Amino acid sequence: MSPILEARDLVKRYPVGEGVVDALRGVSLTVDSGEFVAIMGASGSGKSTMLHLLGGLDLPTEGEVVIDGIAISTLDEEQRTLTRRAKTGFVFQYFNLIPLLSVAENVALPFLIAGDALDRHRSRVDELLGLVRLSEKAEHRPDQLSAGEQQRVALARALAAAPAILLADEPTGNLDYTTGAEILDLLWDSADRLGQTIVLVTHDARAAAYADRVLVVRDGEIRDEIRLGRRRDHDAKPLIRRLAELGL
Numbered sequence: 035m036s037p038i039l040e041a042r043d044l045v046k047r048y049p050v051g052e053g054v055v056d057a058l059r060g061v062s063l064t065v066d067s068g069e070f071v072a073i074m075g076a077s078g079s080g081k082s083t084m085l086h087l088l089g090g091l092d093l094p095t096e097g098e099v100v101i102d103g104i105a106i107s108t109l110d111e112e113q114r115t116l117t118r119r120a121k122t123g124f125v126f127q128y129f130n131l132i133p134l135l136s137v138a139e140n141v142a143l144p145f146l147i148a149g150d151a152l153d154r155h156r157s158r159v160d161e162l163l164g165l166v167r168l169s170e171k172a173e174h175r176p177d178q179l180s181a182g183e184q185q186r187v188a189l190a191r192a193l194a195a196a197p198a199i200l201l202a203d204e205p206t207g208n209l210d211y212t213t214g215a216e217i218l219d220l221l222w223d224s225a226d227r228l229g230q231t232i233v234l235v236t237h238d239a240r241a242a243a244y245a246d247r248v249l250v251v252r253d254g255e256i257r258d259e260i261r262l263g264r265r266r267d268h269d270a271k272p273l274i275r276r277l278a279e280l281g282l
């Protein structure tokens with residue numbers, strides 16, 4: 035397996051008033067192509083900061099991120115934006131759909147941003163809507179959908195341009211348990227059937243249990259790594275047991 039994503043000694047300090055917050059204190063990790071990795075930790079432990087750096091949304095204070103062989107710090111802002119669009123797809127806790135666009139247009143957004151018309155990508159959009167089981171709702175507006183459906187649109191949009199890496203920040207954090215499980219099942223299917231590389235950030239062991247490997251973050255550092263392997267059942271008990279053994 036070859037690494038598709040590498041982080042080396044990431045430090046992130048945010049200036050706050052007179053002082054600084056040390057959000058990340060030296061994080062290194064490697065994600066292989068096709069892997070499904072969860073980054074798990076309590077609120078404030080640095081997960082979102084880490085995901086933003088891994089996806090090139092923000093730059094580290096120190097250290098380097100390499101996405102599919104491209105060292106992010108060597109790029110200017112425009113190249114970084116283009117690289118991010120080409121290589122990554124993001125899913126967030128609060129869906130971030132465009133209210134005035136239809137479901138199909140929201141899914142096609144990566145193509146629309148690149149200057150293409152929806153028509154050129156209709157078959158890809160239909161395929162993605164089928165994947166997230168929303169073919170019937172292509173012409174709906176986001177506010178006509180349930181929360182779970184909105185997140186499925188966001189997931190389809192994130193996958194639209196066939197990104198090398200899908201990055202998801204608490205994608206089930208705003209959903210009830212059953213609806214959240216639907217999203218996690220879709221993530222897992224895209225890893226298993228499409229070979230999609232996924233980095234999932236979560237505070238929830240039940241979500242992390244879908245991953246092949248769990249990195250446990252605390253106070254801006256990776257404290258432990260738990261290898262679960264690819265499992266068809268997503269039973270969280272083995273992970274919860276391992277976390278308890280580690281005193282986490």
Ligand SMILES: Nc1ncnc2c1ncn2[C@@H]1O[C@H](COP(=O)(O)OP(=O)(O)O)[C@@H](O)[C@H]1O
Pocket residue numbers: 048049050055056057075076077078079080081082083084
């Ligand atoms: N833009 C910012 N400015 C100042 N502090 C920030 C900023 N973003 C995050 N932080 C701080 O960095 C730490 C890690 O935050 P975050 O990465 O959002 O954690 P998590 O996603 O695990 O909840 C927290 O102490 C948070 O308050």
Ligand SMILES: [Mg+2]
Pocket residue numbers: 081082083
């Ligand atoms: Mg967060």
